[in-house]
Amino acid sequence: MNGHADALTAIYPLLSGLSPAARALIEKEGRMMEVPAGTHLFDEYQPCGGFPFVLEGQVKVAKSSANGRELPLYRVHAGETCVISSACLLGHIEYNAHAVAETPARLLVLPTALFDRLLSEPAFRTFVFSLFAERVAELMQLVEAIAFQRLDQRLASLLLGHGQTLHTTHQQLADELGSVREIVSRLLKSFAEQGLVALGRNQIDILDPAGLRALAAEGR
Structure with missing residues (x-):
């Protein structure tokens, strides 16, 4: 019933x-x-x-x-x-x-x-x-x-909390942020140059989670 x-x-x-x-x-x-x-x-x-x-x-x-x-x-x-x-x-x-x-x-x-x-x-x-x-x-x-966070802060926040390795594409991240792939790719390349992440094929390894957290928290 x-x-x-x-x-x-x-x-x-x-x-x-x-x-x-x-x-x-x-x-x-x-x-x-x-x-x-x-x-x-x-x-x-x-x-x-x-x-x-x-x-x-x-x-x-x-x-x-x-x-x-x-x-x-x-x-x-x-x-x-x-x-x-x-x-x-x-x-x-x-x-x-x-x-x-x-x-x-x-x-x-x-x-x-x-x-x-x-x-x-x-x-x-x-x-x-x-x-x-x-x-x-x-x-x-x-x-x-x-409205108040830069895209790099929002991207840093998005990368956190999923473990050391994310299996995702730049396009999927862009979709999550309401942005475009080219901009997200440039930001990820900048993160890699700063030693925050390592980029692979459909994979992102988090090297410096503390650095990403600090970036995500800037201006709060």
Whole structure:
């Protein structure tokens, strides 16, 4: 009876306080989706089709410019929510970003009408707004970094926290920073000349993490 609801509360324990009636609605109207990596889950200017819960996998939410450049806004992992979807449903507006499954993913999608009904449930309403606030705080940090940090500081920060060796391309780093490959390549070459990193084919070795941390923290 409660397969969908049990799967949901196992990953999202904040929803364990849902009433039996709400659980029954989720079981009846919730839509389980399994998608391969690379699947576009929604695009800009589309009407919002429902509220997605990520049960497995990872989803990237990003904003694109007219010239095709992309700025990742955040990633949604299992147990997290998509603030863009929340905002669209609460404001009855179209998506203003797009989402792509970066890995194979399993999602439970609540139709718009069900989302609206569940907002009368205290447990669901508290869940939506508490995680909404967390995501907004993350987006404010991104805005602050873009507005007030130099690109070399943001790149230094991006390189940290992934171990001694990163298996990535200059283009992937540029995409993460909302920049272009040529600029990122020049900065990485400068980092290598300073002894901060060593560059290989689709690989970056961190030689001086303390130096990168100092660079990332400049001006803060």
